[in-house]
Amino acid sequence: MNRPAKAKDKILAAARKIVETKGAGHLTFDELSTESGVTRGGITYHFPTKELLLRGLIEADLQDWEDDAEMLAGHCSCPRQAEMLGQIRCQMGQQDEDHKRFVTGMMSAAMVDPGLLEPVRAYHHRKFASWEWHDQDLFAYLLLLAAEGTFWQDFFNTNAMPGPARERLFAWVEHLAQHPELWPLPPAGFAVADSHDPSAATAAAVSARAPTDSSTTSG
Secondary structure, eight states, X not given: OOOOHXXXXXXXXXXXXXXXXXXXXXOOHHHXXXXXXXXXXXXXXXXXXXXXXXXXXXXXXXXXXXXHHHHHTOSOSOHHHHHHHHHHHHHHSOOOHHHHHHHXXXXXXXXXXXXXXXXXXXXHHHHTTTOOOOHHHHHXXXXXXXXXXXXXXXXXXXOOSOHHHHHHXXXXXXXXXXXXXXXXXXXXXXXXXXXXXXXXXXXXXXXXXXXXXXXXXXX
16 A cells, blocks of 8 residues: 655655754664654655755755746746746745755755766756757856856855845846847857867967957058
């Protein structure tokens, strides 16, 4: 007979609380059984090992993040744009101290076992699987990086921007995400040199410095 699905939810909720309040190192099956009210056998039925439990926590957190992003995207007719907006608003509007403590606890666990981050890697690979990485995609990714960078600076309390400047940056990034027609294009003749070919890099640098016909005058 299948056990009720809500038992798994109770286990994950209790495990998350332990990670947030005590750290992942204190997450044991005995501690979890006390916190959740689920027997040790019930816990190991869903999560036979601590590694699988930690992965389950990460997967649940990713799903919560995805749900929040979808909600924050609002009513946007373009799925790609809606996804961008949701991610940006999640990253730049994240002020949840409980989530911060959870991420801190999971980071310490991932330092011991980097394989725990495999669900995160898989999540990002799925997100960008259909991208073609042309100029528009690169600028869209740049906006996402700006949002993610802000998230991590806030997380580590290293953000040098005062509050009003941060709000203006958030508004600017959000506005650009909503208006792809404002995105800049690379300058004419722009090319990325092959970093493994010094001669190509030199040629590209010379070409970039060379005056155009319109900027020269006859002597």
